[in-house]
Amino acid sequence: MAEDSGQERTEEPTGKKIEESRKKGQVARSKELGTTFVLIFSAIALLMYGPAIAKGLYNVMGRLLSLNRNETYDTTKMFAVWGEAFSELIFPMAMFVFIIAIAGIVGNTLLGGFNFSWEAASPKPSKMSPMKGIKRMFGPQAAIELLKSILKFVLVAGFAILLIQMYFDEILHLSIETPPSSVLHSLEILAWMFLALSCTLIIISAIDAPYQSYNHHKQLKMTLQEVKDEYKNSEGDPMIKARIRRTQREMSQRRMMQAVPDADVVVTNPTHYSVALKYDTDKAGAPIVVAKGVDEMAMQIRKIAIGNEVPILESPMLTRSLYHTTEVGHQIPDRLFTAVAQVLAYVFQLKRFKKGRGRRPTPLSKNLPIPTDLRH
Structure with a gap:
C-alpha cells in the first residue's frame, strides 16, 4: 500500500491495474451526471406524453365515477370497466417509463462505461466498520459531497424562485380555467418548470464528471514498487529470468561443444573466431554449422577439435562470413x-593422403570466392 510504504503514487496505472479495478467494480462514476440525465429526460417525456397521461387519467376518473347499478354490483363487469378505463394509459405510461429507464442507463454508464462486478455487489466487512464509516463521514470526499449539495440547493432554489416569478400570472390564471383544459395547462407549466430546474444540474454535472474521472485516475496511480512487483508477477523476476537464460545458454553451448568432435573441419580467424562445419555426404544439402564462437569460446572449439583430430584451417574471411x-x-x-x-x-x-590413398592436395587458396556483401 502506498500509505503504508511511504511511497507516493507517481506512476501511471498499468493495463492490468485498470482491468483489475474494473473487475472489482472500481470505475469512474458521476451520480450527478446520472441524476441529471434522468431528470432532464423525465421532463422531456412528461412534455411528450404528459398530455396523453393527463387525458387518460381524466377519462379514467370520469368513467369510474359514472358507474351504473349493474356495473357496481356485477364483479365481472367491474373488471371489464377497469380494463376499458386503464387501456388509454398503457401506451403513454409505458413510453414514459421506457424513456426514463434508457436515460438512467445512459447517464450512469456515460462515464466509465458499462461494468458489472459480483465482487462489488458482495458484502464487505470494511463497509460495516464504524471507524471507517466515521472516516468517510468526515473525510475529503464527504466535504466535496457537502459542497455539491449546497451548490445544488442554491442553484435549484434560485432558479425555482425565478421560474415562479416568470409563470406567476399563468399559475393564477389556472383558477379561472375549466377542466380538462386547466389540467392540461397546469401539467404543461409543471413540465416546463421541471425541465428548466433539471437543466440547472448540468452545471453541477459539468464540474462533477471531470472531477470524478480525475479522482478515479488518481486513485489508480501506482507507486514505483507496485509497478516493479506487478512486472515481476506478470513477467517473472528479472534475476530469475536472467539465470534461466544463462542456464539455457550454457546448455546450448554444451550441446554445441559435443558436436565439435563430429565436425569435418574447423575454420578459424585464426585467434578470435572459430566455426565448425559438417557435411553429410549421405544427405543432399549444404554443409551445416555445428558450432561457432569468438574469443574464449573460439579457443575452446579449437581445443576440442585438436583433442579429437578434427582438421583446423585458417581462413579469416570465410570464418567471419560464416559466423555472421x-x-x-x-x-x-x-x-x-x-x-x-x-x-x-x-x-x-588430406584425409585420404594421410591414409595413403591419394596424393598430397595442393595448398588451400587464401583468396576464396566470397561475395563482397558477405565479407565482415
Missing part, C-alpha cells in the same frame, strides 16, 4: 557454398 551469416544448426548460405566446397575438398583429400 549462419546460425548453429543451419545450412550455410548458397553463395558461400563454393568457398566451403573448396575447404571440404581440401580436407577430404
Whole structure:
C-alpha cells in the first residue's frame, strides 16, 4: 500500500491495474451526471406524453365515477370497466417509463462505461466498520459531497424562485380555467418548470464528471514498487529470468561443444573466431554449422577439435562470413557454398593422403570466392 510504504503514487496505472479495478467494480462514476440525465429526460417525456397521461387519467376518473347499478354490483363487469378505463394509459405510461429507464442507463454508464462486478455487489466487512464509516463521514470526499449539495440547493432554489416569478400570472390564471383544459395547462407549466430546474444540474454535472474521472485516475496511480512487483508477477523476476537464460545458454553451448568432435573441419580467424562445419555426404544439402564462437569460446572449439583430430584451417574471411551469416544448426548460405566446397575438398583429400590413398592436395587458396556483401 502506498500509505503504508511511504511511497507516493507517481506512476501511471498499468493495463492490468485498470482491468483489475474494473473487475472489482472500481470505475469512474458521476451520480450527478446520472441524476441529471434522468431528470432532464423525465421532463422531456412528461412534455411528450404528459398530455396523453393527463387525458387518460381524466377519462379514467370520469368513467369510474359514472358507474351504473349493474356495473357496481356485477364483479365481472367491474373488471371489464377497469380494463376499458386503464387501456388509454398503457401506451403513454409505458413510453414514459421506457424513456426514463434508457436515460438512467445512459447517464450512469456515460462515464466509465458499462461494468458489472459480483465482487462489488458482495458484502464487505470494511463497509460495516464504524471507524471507517466515521472516516468517510468526515473525510475529503464527504466535504466535496457537502459542497455539491449546497451548490445544488442554491442553484435549484434560485432558479425555482425565478421560474415562479416568470409563470406567476399563468399559475393564477389556472383558477379561472375549466377542466380538462386547466389540467392540461397546469401539467404543461409543471413540465416546463421541471425541465428548466433539471437543466440547472448540468452545471453541477459539468464540474462533477471531470472531477470524478480525475479522482478515479488518481486513485489508480501506482507507486514505483507496485509497478516493479506487478512486472515481476506478470513477467517473472528479472534475476530469475536472467539465470534461466544463462542456464539455457550454457546448455546450448554444451550441446554445441559435443558436436565439435563430429565436425569435418574447423575454420578459424585464426585467434578470435572459430566455426565448425559438417557435411553429410549421405544427405543432399549444404554443409551445416555445428558450432561457432569468438574469443574464449573460439579457443575452446579449437581445443576440442585438436583433442579429437578434427582438421583446423585458417581462413579469416570465410570464418567471419560464416559466423555472421549462419546460425548453429543451419545450412550455410548458397553463395558461400563454393568457398566451403573448396575447404571440404581440401580436407577430404588430406584425409585420404594421410591414409595413403591419394596424393598430397595442393595448398588451400587464401583468396576464396566470397561475395563482397558477405565479407565482415
